[in-house]
Amino acid sequence: xxxxxxxxxxxxxxxxxxxxxxxxxxxxxxxxxxxxxxxxxxxxxxxxxxxxxxxxxxxxxxxxxxxxxxxxxxxxxxxxxxxxxxxxxxxxxxxxxxxxxxxxxxxxxxxxxxxxxxxxxxxxxxxxxxxxxxxxxxxxxxxxxxxxxxxxxxxxxxxxxxxxxxxxxxxxxxxxxxxxxxxxxxxxxxxxxxxxxxxxxxxxxxxxxxxxxxxxxxxxxxxxxxxxxxxxxxxxxxxxxxxxxxxxxxxxxxxxxxxxxxxxxxxxxxxxxxxxxxxxxxxxxxxxxxxxxxxxxxxxxxxxxxxxxxxxxxxxxxxxxxxxxxxxxxxxx
Amino acid sequence: xxxxxxxxxxxxxxxxxxxxxxxxxxxxxxxxxxxxxxxxxxxxxxxxxxxxxxxxxxxxxxxxxxxxxxxxxxxxxxxxxxxxxxxxxxxxxxxxxxxxxxxxxxxxxxxxxxxxxxxxxxxxxxxxxxxxxxxxxxxxxxxxxxxxxxxxxxxxxxxxxxxxxxxxxxxxxxxxxxxxxxxxxxxxxxxxxxxxxxxxxxxxxxxxxxxxxxxxxxxxxxxxxxxxxxxxxxxxxxxxxxxxxxxxxxxxxxxxxxxxxxxxxxxxxxxxxxxxxxxxxxxxxxxxxxxxxxxxxxxxxxxxxxxxxxxxxxxxxxxxxxxxxxxxxxxxxxxxxxxxxxxxxx
Numbered sequence: 191x192x193x194x195x196x197x198x199x200x201x202x203x204x205x206x207x208x209x210x211x212x213x214x215x216x217x218x219x220x221x222x223x224x225x226x227x228x229x230x231x232x233x234x235x236x237x238x239x240x241x242x243x244x245x246x247x248x249x250x251x252x253x254x255x256x257x258x259x260x261x262x263x264x265x266x267x268x269x270x271x272x273x274x275x276x277x278x279x280x281x282x283x284x285x286x287x288x289x290x291x292x293x294x295x296x297x298x299x300x301x302x303x304x305x306x307x308x309x310x311x312x313x314x315x316x317x318x319x320x321x322x323x324x325x326x327x328x329x330x331x332x333x334x335x336x337x338x339x340x341x342x343x344x345x346x347x348x349x350x351x352x353x354x355x356x357x358x359x360x361x362x363x364x365x366x367x368x369x370x371x372x373x374x375x376x377x378x379x380x381x382x383x384x385x386x387x388x389x390x391x392x393x394x395x396x397x398x399x400x401x402x403x404x405x406x407x408x409x410x411x412x413x414x415x416x417x418x419x420x421x422x423x424x425x426x427x428x429x430x431x432x433x434x435x436x437x438x439x440x441x442x443x444x445x446x447x448x449x450x451x452x453x454x455x456x457x458x459x460x461x462x463x464x465x466x467x468x469x470x471x472x473x474x475x476x477x478x479x480x481x482x483x484x485x486x487x488x489x490x491x492x493x494x495x496x497x498x499x500x501x502x503x504x505x506x507x508x509x510x511x512x513x514x515x516x517x518x519x520x521x522x523x
Numbered sequence: 524x525x526x527x528x529x530x531x532x533x534x535x536x537x538x539x540x541x542x543x544x545x546x547x548x549x550x551x552x553x554x555x556x557x558x559x560x561x562x563x564x565x566x567x568x569x570x571x572x573x574x575x576x577x578x579x580x581x582x583x584x585x586x587x588x589x590x591x592x593x594x595x596x597x598x599x600x601x602x603x604x605x606x607x608x609x610x611x612x613x614x615x616x617x618x619x620x621x622x623x624x625x626x627x628x629x630x631x632x633x634x635x636x637x638x639x640x641x642x643x644x645x646x647x648x649x650x651x652x653x654x655x656x657x658x659x660x661x662x663x664x665x666x667x668x669x670x671x672x673x674x675x676x677x678x679x680x681x682x683x684x685x686x687x688x689x690x691x692x693x694x695x696x697x698x699x700x701x702x703x704x705x706x707x708x709x710x711x712x713x714x715x716x717x718x719x720x721x722x723x724x725x726x727x728x729x730x731x732x733x734x735x736x737x738x739x740x741x742x743x744x745x746x747x748x749x750x751x752x753x754x755x756x757x758x759x760x761x762x763x764x765x766x767x768x769x770x771x772x773x774x775x776x777x778x779x780x781x782x783x784x785x786x787x788x789x790x791x792x793x794x795x796x797x798x799x800x801x802x803x804x805x806x807x808x809x810x811x812x813x814x815x816x817x818x819x820x821x822x823x824x825x826x827x828x829x830x831x832x833x834x835x836x837x838x839x840x841x842x843x844x845x846x847x848x849x850x851x852x853x854x855x856x857x858x859x860x861x862x863x864x865x866x867x868x869x
Contacts, residue, residue: 219674219677220631220633220674221630221631221674221676413626413627414621414622414623414626414627415626415627415628415629415637417582417587417619417621417627418619418621418627418640418687418690419640419644420587421585421586421587421614421617421618421619422614422618422640422641422644422645422690422694423607423610423611423614423615423641423644423645424640424644425607425644428644433629436629436631436632437629437630437631439631
């Protein structure tokens with residue numbers, strides 16, 4: 191009996207438990223909460239997380255920034271552009287009025303265009319990541335749990351999508367799709383271009399998540415807690431979404447946070463090549479593409495957007511890595 | 524004799540496996556014609572070495588696996604081929620406790636959610652609410668009901684197994700299949716969990732199919748015992764008969780391998796079986812134990828012995844040459860077996 195008392199003694203249960211208020215003492219710390227505490231101890235992840243958050247807030251509140259900054263993304267300051275089309279002043283015209291200088295020739299403010307470019311980039315990247323993750327979860331979980339011919343078909347589609355070269359496919363699809371909806375002289379709407387890009391990413395991007403989820407489900411489905419649910423008469427929906435899905439959030443969250451920077455660079459690359467966002471909409475890829483013409487005279491025009499996109503991708507990746515370490519302490523760095 | 528709660532006849536499970544580079548199909552005869560009866564409120568122990576089909580049998584009893592052939596009758600009703608919706612009301616009477624307390628609880632669910640799962644899945648609203656019922660169950664298995672909101676990783680193995688037991692009890696089942704419920708636990712915790720199961724059985728009038736490879740645990744807990752070897756039941760009978768007067772050579776060998784603290788230091792005779800268990804891909808003809816049996820003769824290879832009662836003894840045995848019935852049998856070591864019997868001093 192004494193053994194039993196020791197076993198059920200709440201004080202002796204969790205030696206690592208931090209002292210908490212007595213009324214909260216009985217509430218267990220969920221795996222998610224433990225992961226959050228590990229993440230908070232990871233300095234790299236926290237610093238990059240804060241920078242990431244700052245950039246996201248900056249991009250999301252772009253119109254507000256415009257209001258405070260007092261300059262719009264399409265305003266041209268021709269009076270500060272010299273005859274050789276380079277901005278006046280040092281370092282590409284950096285001054286108190288124009289924090290990151292001006293674009294050569296048109297004389298638009300680089301800072302506010304970067305803020306708007308951030309918004310476009312994050313909009314495309316996060317929506318693409320959300321859509322691909324959702325598709326990947328559903329197909330992966332179904333393929334992994336049901337197995338058999340369903341798994342075979344889904345796995346074949348995954349292999350097929352992975353084998354297609356994305357860039358060539360995108361180069362071929364983008365003009366074809368726009369030609370289908372717009373005449374050769376029509377102005378193509380920005381939302382339409384954004385939608386087609388998201389669609390392109392969604393078509394190719396879900397495969398990674400689907401594979402990951404499928405593998406996880408295969409390793410989980412033989413666990414006895416799944417059998418316990420089946421033995422109690424649980425249906426397919428309950429097993430897939432109530433029993434299995436809560437165990438998949440950790441890897442899904444990690445792939446999601448690592449997918450976003452992938453789509454940021456992907457979007458910039460497509461726009462750089464001229465098949466994504468086009469002038470005059472502010473965008474990283476377009477800006478870098480334009481800056482190549484002025485690399486000798488105005489290197490800051492290339493360096494500034496290059497650095498911002500580098501910072502954005504780096505912080506997302508570092509935070510994603512930190513998240514993985516926090517959620518899965520067993521994995522090696 | 525009352526009508527058995529669970530009546531199993533000719534239960535068979537064959538798994539198809541691919542063999543060789545050519546990908547030819549082969550059959551693993553995991554369970555091959557098992558007959559069992561479980562009466563209300565009684566415990567049937569199912570023992571045998573690893574890979575003999577105990578667990579597969581247990582999973583078929585609760586319909587986690589579909590039998591290849593044979594029949595399972597529960598309260599006189601054939602449940603072998605029932606679909607999921609038809610099976611649902613019966614699931615409430617038929618529950619399972621798992622071997623591994625670490626994989627049998629969903630790590631992302633609180634204890635309350637785990638124990639409440641069977642109630643939710645079956646849409647049962649107990650009087651006083653689900654939470655009250657869950658706390659009752661936790662108390663019943665000797666856990667602090669205040670631990671409702673804790674997660675499995677905060678509990679020890681023994682406590683986790685208690686949570687699994689509480690979950691199995693949630694639907695007030697009549698029969699519980701306990702699949703090696705204590706083999707993953709510490710010896711000191713094993714006794715607690717077995718005693719808990721026994722107390723619950725008395726309190727709630729449960730029938731158990733208790734699967735184990737630990738003969739001492741089965742002896743402690745079961746009223747009747749069935750011994751399995753390579754997918755078949757070789758001997759079944761009351762606990763006292765099986766343990767004191769084993770009639771099948773395999774049972775005898777199995778029992779002789781159990782260390783006896785009372786006889787510590789004295790030389791004792793242990794029957795050493797030679798060779799490995801034959802593969803269930805291609806089991807021996809006739810009696811499956813003949814390849815390792817010291818009594819095997821020609822008939823054993825040609826004719827499969829039926830599981831029947833012989834010579835007026837109570838237990839059924841599947842052997843052409845069973846050990847003689849009677850109290851003196853246990854100490855008698857067969858003369859032909861000298862080559863297999865060694866003196867062991869422990």
